[in-house]
Amino acid sequence: MSLNWTLRAGAAAIVLATAVSAYALDAASVEKARSDYFHSLGKAMKGAGDELKKPEPSMADVKAFAATLDKLAPELATHFPAGSGPDAGIKTEAKADIWSRPADFKKAVDAFTTAAHAYNAAAQTGDAGATRTARMALGKTCGGCHDSFRNEEHHNH
Ligand code: HEC
Numbered sequence: 001m002s003l004n005w006t007l008r009a010g011a012a013a014i015v016l017a018t019a020v021s022a023y024a025l026d027a028a029s030v031e032k033a034r035s036d037y038f039h040s041l042g043k044a045m046k047g048a049g050d051e052l053k054k055p056e057p058s059m060a061d062v063k064a065f066a067a068t069l070d071k072l073a074p075e076l077a078t079h080f081p082a083g084s085g086p087d088a089g090i091k092t093e094a095k096a097d098i099w100s101r102p103a104d105f106k107k108a109v110d111a112f113t114t115a116a117h118a119y120n121a122a123a124q125t126g127d128a129g130a131t132r133t134a135r136m137a138l139g140k141t142c143g144g145c146h147d148s149f150r151n152e153e154h155h156n157h
Contacts, residue, residue: 041072067123073113108144
């Protein structure tokens with residue numbers, strides 16, 4: 001066996017191994033990233049909510065929280081690749097319905113992204129009243145999706 005052949009076989013094996021690991025879904029990492037994502041959403045939502053409860057909210061802070069939320073919104077669907085549900089042997093509150101009723105899940109995602117966008121638009125006007133109203137509407141899309149697609153049985157926070 002020539003050295004050249006050995007090197008080439010070795011290189012091919014490395015390419016193959018890289019390809020396999022790139023396609024195999026690491027469900028635990030997906031779940032971790034998903035959890036981090038939702039915590040960021042939660043923080044942006046709560047940050048603005050706490051501020052808007054004040055009689056004189058800092059609209060600069062609210063604008064920043066709303067812009068963050070609007071920027072995060074389109075990322076939501078990417079955190080639910082096939083194979084990252086309850087059958088994957090990971091601890092998750094994601095219901096199998098996400099993957100068995102994809103059209104309904106997409107509707108919930110779209111309602112959320114649209115509401116996040118409208119909410120940010122309202123916040124950027126600096127009008128606290130309109131921002132409160134738009135934030136309430138956005139909150140309903142969070143809850144609406146959770147009602148259908150999140151298993152909150154073990155939820156304790
Ligand atoms: C389209 C569906 C959908 C929308 C919209 C949605 N969520 Fe969720 N959320 C989920 C699902 C599914 C889970 C469970 C994820 C898991 O456990 O793997 C979840 C989990 C969470 C968690 C818990 C994360 C953890 O790991 O502990 C928080 C906090 C959260 N969502 C906040 C929000 C907020 C705030 C909004 C709106 C601004 C929102 N979500 C909008 C589907 C959604």
